[in-house]
Amino acid sequence: MTRAIALHTDNEFIARHIGPGPADEQAMLDFLGFDSLDALSASVIPESIKGTSVLGLSAGQSEADALAAIKAIAQQNQLFKNYIGQGYYNTHTPAPILRxxxxxxxxxxxxxxxxxxxxxxxxxxxxxxxxxxxxxxxxxxxxxxxxxxxxxxxxxxxxxxxxxxxxxxxxxxxxxxxxxxxxxxxxxxxxxxxxxxxxxxxxxxxxxxxxxxxxxxxxxxxxxxxxxxxxxxxxxxxxxxxxxxxxxxxxxxxxxxxxxxxxxxxxxxxxxxxxxxxxxxxxxxxxxxxxxxxxxxxxxxxxxxxxxxxxxxxxxxxxxxxxxxxxxxxxxxxxxxxLLANIASMYAVYHGPAGLIQIARRTHQLTAILARGLTQLGVRVEQQHFFDTLTLATGGATERLHEQARAAGINLREVDAQRVGISLDETTRQADVEALWQLFHNASTQVVFQTLADEVGDQLPEPLLRQSAILQHPVFNRYHSETELMRYLRRLADKDLALDRTMIPLGSCTMKLNAASEMIPVTWAEFGQLHPFAPAAQSRGYQLLTDELESMLCAATGYDSVSLQPNAGSQGEYAGLLAIRAYHQSRGEAHRDICLIPSSAHGTNPATAHMAGMRVVVTACDARGNVDIEDLRAKAIEHGDKLAALMITYPSTHGVFEEGIREICAIIHDHGGQVYIDGANMNAMVGLCAPGKFGGDVSHLNLHKTFCIPHGGGGPGVGPIGVKAHLAPFLPGHAALERKQGAVCAAPFGSASILPITWMYIRMMGGDGLKRASQVAILNANYIARRLEQHYPILYAGSNGLVAHECILDVRPLKDSSGISVDDVAKRLIDFGFHAPTMSFPVAGTLMIEPTESESLEELDRFCNAMIQIREEIRAVEEGRLDREDNPLKNAPHTAAELVGEWTHAYSREQAVYPLPTLQENKYWPPVGRVDNVFGDRNLVCACPSIEAYQQA
The missing domain is CATH 3.40.640.10 (Type I PLP-dependent aspartate aminotransferase-like (Major domain))
Structure with a gap:
């Protein structure tokens, strides 16, 4: 008898993204005293905003299905030969740098x-x-x-x-x-x-x-x-x-x-x-x-x-x-x-000065040959001196030339109705030059590439030829073979801690899994080789991708419209306040220029308000870290007719869902202002509550936090904004978009090539998966807070004693009792193989921890065990069993070189580098000891050390 095969239809990605498995999840819930994730989140989310989520997204897809879907989207982009230039050029990413x-x-x-x-x-x-x-x-x-x-x-x-x-x-x-x-x-x-x-x-x-x-x-x-x-x-x-x-x-x-x-x-x-x-x-x-x-x-x-x-x-x-x-x-x-600066720097390391000069000379030589050939064909080249770009006076033939070029799979720059532009680059070949000549074909003139190549010289102005040498440092003159570059990159990576080695528990920074399946489309040619000013007909795939992603983000936030243009969280903040400013101006209320900002806010908020031409008024917070509503009300009344906006982070920068958020929004609206809700902490809200539904008029989102775009060592970031319908007409514009004014960055869709990461994440997680991710982020944070509260005070919590997606440990009392500072704790964590949590923000002398939903119970426990062991070492200092100055915390981190050298400390080598037995199996060795910040600022050296110093090293 044949048994029917049960087809497995579950979406495996959700379980792969979320760290704790079912058994571990239940164990953590039991530890916290809840029987389900729904019960936990119901206790964390204030009653006033429950049920505001409008996450009407379809069920998540498997990795294979999502990749197939985005491949179909990518294939709707058409890859032409681009000679548009205008600051954007085709380039070869060397394979060893790519990989x-x-x-x-x-x-x-x-x-x-x-x-x-x-x-x-x-x-x-x-x-x-x-x-x-x-x-x-x-x-x-x-x-x-x-x-x-x-x-x-x-x-x-x-x-x-x-x-x-x-x-x-x-x-x-x-x-x-x-x-x-x-x-x-x-x-x-x-x-x-x-x-x-x-x-x-x-x-x-x-x-x-x-x-x-x-x-x-x-x-x-x-x-x-x-x-x-x-x-x-x-x-x-x-x-x-x-x-x-x-x-x-x-x-x-x-x-x-x-x-x-x-x-x-x-x-x-x-x-x-x-x-x-x-x-x-x-x-x-x-x-x-x-x-x-x-x-x-x-x-x-x-x-x-x-x-x-x-x-x-x-x-x-x-x-x-x-x-x-x-x-x-x-x-x-x-x-x-x-990440992009490092690619560029390694491009220079790999090619070296001679290689870069060769690329430049070859690009210029091809441009000079192209120009001479065009002149022979009767085309007027406007430039006498040029590097890689020509402007051609094409008169009434301009439109026909563009049509012919596109029919041949070529994009020229649309300068104006009488001129076209051509920019060459390192990818240009002889055949490309000849194909360009064909667009201007003249039956009576025969242009021979090799003949011109033998005749044409530089078209650079002689007084401006470079005389000074470039890139003489050894780092640009050593790693020119693939073997050497591969080992150099590996050697540098081995010095660092990244998410591939350890949990990075940074509060407010949301260092979560950047799944490989999300990253794969980024390097597809259909996304990577499209010029931002290519004709719209060639970028239909990107248009479909951005339309769908905007719709997804609207569903996640409860807003009506989204702009993907801002290419960092800071630029999203800026674009949001510009929208508010323009809205007030459109209503004849340009005098509204007061921006209320709680004292707990991230510092970019007041900086952004200043850039947007607003005056900042700081409002107080209470002892629990919540906005002081009465102080807010008083200042809203005081500045009533001048009130432009409130900037507030939710959940708060202190890691708490403030129960009065609806009342706070109502106060601002009652006095004619708009509410900007900073989306830095959106990872606690997706699928649970929506800022666009409980009072927000605009929010920026950190796609490099909540929505899985990697941090890249400090960038790239993407900071789109969501707005309610009345602010939609004031979203960032661009010459390539319907609204022409108000661009906040160079390209119409900002950092477009990494948007597929977020599209893939949302598509694979689906509505239920995203909600579950938020719930597990809250679960993991509360688990850490509960495990560590016996050892360190938890600075802020909600009325039920629970935190949101992050918690703050107060280390200040330990400074008084032991002399151990928050810096000492942070550096000691390196000996345990951890990146420190966020230090002294939003409160000096504290550590803000955000575990995210991607970390397993095993990793959470590994971190908690490290923090508990560090507390025991501090206790040993308090009790005199460790010296107040010569102890593992003050001297952390400990290097391998120090370990094998003369040991002068009162504590053992083993305590220094193996404070927990598990570290003997997997030890990260920091390449340097604690860095002297004051020395660095007083003796600033900001270029590669001298050749002599390099040789001595």
Whole structure:
């Protein structure tokens, strides 16, 4: 007798994403005193907002089915040969970088390197990036990347405003030769700050006085290479600072901005091995003079020493981080593009100076051959000097040329009705040049490639040829074989702790599983090789993807519309407040400029409000960390007719579902304001409650937190905003979208190429899976809080003693009793193989822990056991069994070199490095001891160490 086979139809992905299995989940529920996840979440979620979730999503799909579905979407994108340029270029991502960095979880699941001892590998890669930028731009100091070229230009504008001697000027000159998307973002950023952006042709600018700064493009967007030396001197004579947006590949051949007087250089590192990706993510760069380093936006990697005197890297001058400066911030940026900057830096390491120059020369040579051939065909090339871009005067034939080009699978740049543009790149071949000539075919003229190749020389202006050497440091001259590069990348990754090795329990940062099936589509050509300004008919797959993703996010949040453009959480905040600002203006209430922000808020909130032209008024919190509703009410009344918005994080930054959230929203609405609910903690709400349904008007979402896009070592991030219907007309615009004004970043869909990650996550989890993820995130956090509350005070909890998705341990009493600080606990955790929780935020001297739903009970217990053992060591200090100064916590972390050297400590080597027996099976060895922050800030070195120091090491 044959038995029928039972077909397995369950979605296996949900169980693979969520860490605890059924038995472990029940054990944790029993430990907490609940019989089900529903009972637990019912006790955590306030009654006033229960039932507000509108998560009407379909059931989750299996990994195979979801991949098949997104492949069908991807295949609706058409891959043409792109010669559009405009700051975006085809490039080859070297295979060893693709496999060993971009597709390697050791690199893409790492967190921002705030803990330098466990981040030496990615810090070295970023230091390489900074050195690359400094070398190519001719300016002595560079940051560790910004979000994209357009936002970097906006940062340069406000940078010039702060530092210019023309303190009373509100005028900023921007060359009409800049990329159009850059000018659009400049205008958006300038308007709330009262800055007048004057766009014009610098060659027709008779008077350079009265500006605080200027932005020039080099080479120009249309391809020209202008000699800016005299112009820069004129701006300087008028006390204006000059920023230059420069192409990095061109700078291998051209005199760098720093050598012709520029104060700032900005641009994109995209063409150094980073796929087009329909516009992002790409690493921008920012370099400047050494005297301006303390005013430079973004992160800066510098060189310090550890407690043994060994050289060690760290993020320098961390007080420059904008979330610390709050409303005094000069920018709200707290995200870099680390993963992409590291790809670009390794592209330079792999090719070396000779390789980069060869790529640049070959690209330029092909452009010169193309230009000569076009001239022979009777086409007027507007440029006398150029690098890789030509503008052709095509007159009445322009539209026909575009049609012919597309019929041949080619995209040219649509300059205007009378001209087309062509930009070549490292992927261009002889056959491509010949195919371009065919578009302009002239029966009476025969153009022979090889003949022109033998005749044509450089078309670069001789006075601007680069004379200075580039990339002389050994790191750019050693790893040119695949074997060497592969081992270098492995050696760097081995120095670090990422999610592939350990739980990263950072509160408010949501370091969860970035599943391999979610990551796979990112490197598909159909997503990676599409130009952001390709005709809409070629990007139907992306349009379908973004439409579906917007609908999914609306379902998750209860909002009516979503914009995917903001390419970081900070930019989502900014776009949200701009929408509120524009809404008030549309109603004749432009005077509304007061933004109420609770004292517990993340620091980007007040920084963003300041950037959006609002005045910040801080409201108090009570002893339990909740918003003081009476203080909020009083300030709403006080500022009634000027009230623009409230920015509030929910669940609170303290990790609690505030019961009065509906009342809080009602107070703001009653006084004419709008409610911005920060979505940083959305991981506790998806499927359980929806901000768009309980009072929010706008929220940004961190797709790199709640929705599984990896942190990448400190970027990429994606921060879309959801809004209620009345704010939808004020979402970010773009020249490529229906609404043309109000762009907040360069590309219409921001970091488009990583949106498939979130689409895959939501598609595989489905509505039930997403709800379960939120419930297990709450379960895991409460399990940790309950296990550790006997050893450390839990600072905040709801009225029922439960927390949301994170909990805060108060370490401050231990400082008084033992002299052990929160820093000591954090560094000691490294000896146990853990990244520290979030330190001293939102309360100084505390640790904020967020386990996420992806961590298993075994890993939660491993972390709890480490924290309990650390408490026992602190108790030994309190009781005098360990010395107050010479103890494992004060000296943590301990390196292998220290272990085998002369041992002078009162405690044993075994206690130092194997405080728990389980560590003998799987031990992480930090490459350096505790890094000296003060030394690093006083002795800042922000480029690769000298060749001599490198050789000595």
């Amino acid at each position: 060993n960095l971009l597709e390697n979880p050791a690199w893409y699941t790492a967190y921002t390197p705030y803990q330098p001892e466990i981040s030496q590998g990615r810090l070295e890669a970023l230091l390489n990036f900074q050195t690359l930028i400094s070398d190519l731009t001719g300016l002595p100091i560079a940051n560790a990347s910004l979000l994209d070229e357009a936002t970097a230009a906006a940062e340069a504008m406000t940078f010039c405003k702060r530092l210019s001697k023309n303190k009373n000027s509100q005028r900023f000159f921007a060359s009409s030769h800049c990329h159009p998307q850059t000018l659009a973002v400049l205008i958006t950023r300038a308007e709330p700050l009262g800055i007048e952006v004057v766009i014009g042709d610098e060659h027709e600018l008779a008077d350079t006085d009265g500006f605080f700064g200027a932005l020039l493009q080099y080479p120009a967007s249309n391809g020209d290479i202008f000699d800016y030396r005299e112009l820069v001197e004129r701006f300087h004579a008028g006390n204006a600072l000059v920023a230059v947006a420069a192409d990095l590949l061109a700078l291998t051949l051209l005199s760098p901005p720093g050598e012709f007087g520029a104060d700032v250089a900005i641009g994109s590192a995209q063409r150094f091995g980073v796929p087009l990706g329909f516009g992002g993510p790409h690493a921008a760069y920012f370099s400047t003079r050494d005297s301006f380093k303390r005013d430079m936006p973004g992160r800066l990697v510098g060189v310090s020493v550890d407690r043994h005197g060994k050289s060690a890297l760290r993020l320098a001058m961390q007080t420059r981080e904008q979330h610390i400066r709050r409303e005094k911030a000069t920018s709200n940026i707290c995200t870099a593009q680390v």
